[in-house]
Amino acid sequence: MLRHSAEYDNIVFANADALLNLSKENSLWYLLFATACCGIELMQTGASRFDLDRFGMIPRPTPRQADLMIVAGTITHKMASRVRRLYEQMPEPKWVISMGSCANAGGPFCKYSYSVVRGIDKYIPVDVYIPGCPPRPEALIEGVFKLREKIRREGVLRKEPAQKETHGV
Amino acid sequence: MEFEALAGKLKARWPEIAAPAVQAGDRFVLVPAERTFEILKFLKEDPELYCDSLMSLAAVDTGSEFWVVYPLHSLKHSHRLLVKAVLPREKPEIESVTKLWGMANFFEREAYDLYGIVFRNHPDLRRLLNPPDWEGWPGRKDYEYPKEYGGVPLLREGQYFSDTIKKVNAEREAKEKEAQGKAAAQERK
Numbered sequence: 544m545l546r547h548s549a550e551y552d553n554i555v556f557a558n559a560d561a562l563l564n565l566s567k568e569n570s571l572w573y574l575l576f577a578t579a580c581c582g583i584e585l586m587q588t589g590a591s592r593f594d595l596d597r598f599g600m601i602p603r604p605t606p607r608q609a610d611l612m613i614v615a616g617t618i619t620h621k622m623a624s625r626v627r628r629l630y631e632q633m634p635e636p637k638w639v640i641s642m643g644s645c646a647n648a649g650g651p652f653c654k655y656s657y658s659v660v661r662g663i664d665k666y667i668p669v670d671v672y673i674p675g676c677p678p679r680p681e682a683l684i685e686g687v688f689k690l691r692e693k694i695r696r697e698g699v700l701r702k703e704p705a706q707k708e709t710h711g712v
Numbered sequence: 713m714e715f716e717a718l719a720g721k722l723k724a725r726w727p728e729i730a731a732p733a734v735q736a737g738d739r740f741v742l743v744p745a746e747r748t749f750e751i752l753k754f755l756k757e758d759p760e761l762y763c764d765s766l767m768s769l770a771a772v773d774t775g776s777e778f779w780v781v782y783p784l785h786s787l788k789h790s791h792r793l794l795v796k797a798v799l800p801r802e803k804p805e806i807e808s809v810t811k812l813w814g815m816a817n818f819f820e821r822e823a824y825d826l827y828g829i830v831f832r833n834h835p836d837l838r839r840l841l842n843p844p845d846w847e848g849w850p851g852r853k854d855y856e857y858p859k860e861y862g863g864v865p866l867l868r869e870g871q872y873f874s875d876t877i878k879k880v881n882a883e884r885e886a887k888e889k890e891a892q893g894k895a896a897a898q899e900r901k
Contacts, residue, residue: 620861621843653867654874657850657857658842661868 560698567610567636568691569599574609576629579616581643581677588680598687606632611690613683614669617645617652618660630667638694640686641669644676651676713791715739718761726751740781740794748780748797749807755784755793756812762786763793766809769819771827772796773853778804778829799829808834826851 557565573595577585589595589602603609606629618626630639641663644650649661663669670693673686719731719741729751730742743751755763763784772779778799785792797806808831809816820831821840828849831837839846848855857873860866867873 620864621841623864624843648868649871653871654877657855657866660864661866661871665864 563699564695564697567697568694571598571600571611571638571687571690572603572609573600573611573613574606574629574633575602575604576612576626577615578618578622579643579645581615581645584677584680584683585613585615585642588683593680593684595684595687598684598691600687606630607634609633610636611638611640612667613640613642614646614663614667615642615677617650618663618666619658620660621658623660623663623666626663627666636697638670638690639663639667640671640673640683640690642673642675642683642686643678644674647672647674713761713789715793718791718793721761722751722755725754738792738794740796742796742798745780745797745799745806748795749809749812752782752784752795752809752812755795760789761793762788763791764788766813766816769809769816769823771823771829771851773827773851775853777801778827780806780823780829782809804829805832806830807832808837810834825849828852 577583587593589600600611606612610633612630612633614626630637641647645652645659646663649656649659652659653661660666671686671690673682675682678686715731719729719739722729722741723731726743726747728744728747731739732742734740755761763786765785765787767783767785768781770781770783772781778801780797780799782795782797783792784795799806804827806829808820810820810831811833817835818840820834821836821838823829824831824834824837825839825841826849838844842850843861846861847858858866
């Protein structure tokens, strides 16, 4: 991907896509946003034992500095409009990870609840789904790796195939 | 003061108050909805009763009527009393007790949100937990789940509510029983 010049050590040749993707995938700053028990797993993934910092992932308290939204937890219809609003405040390029059964499809609430959204992909486009109730930190890190693979395929002028339609708020 | 003494004092003043015997749990007094405010005011201000603390406020759907439950506690005398107001199902309306206890504000909003009980003279009676444009009262026993909210369908493809599954299973079992009965009748012939 990167090629050192033989004569000058401080000059690097690379194509623009590879260079940009390299910086994007190694600085995925994620939004500190959790609504249920998945948030506990998200917190400990960020803490010292599993240490998301190793991959250049730093939690940001504001959506305006975040590249990645990890939807960790149950989303109700009332909360979904707020999630959408946070998502719209994030600058491009931006990605979404749906973490856990609740955010994927309603989880244990799918048969009983009138208020829980059956999958956050009804409101915002999702890049990676992580199953589990809640997923272990290893699973979350694996999901992040899948997202990095996806980012590596992206181009500056060439976008990923059109994202799935959502119903909107 | 024990429960009998408290209930006796209330009954002497309002004879329509009932104190039914209970099998298990705390004893309580049932009061009519239109008298609830003055009874609670008396309970709060009478020096012998002095129930100065409203510990919680809950609503119950019994199927035929609504109850609004006021668990009272006296910090001074250290006694408790459970007061239940009975509301008709057709028109559940009751006087708000926010004038007596400020903490009743959010609890009454919650009861309004989930049961549709209207609290008269409440300072700010809006929905508390559900979105403001939500339709129906989810706490009621006859509440039917909506198909969608804001254009977003409630269920994904292939998902069912548990009562739908129960209903489908019950119908299938009834059909099987009927078929078995018919087969048995034919055999007898």
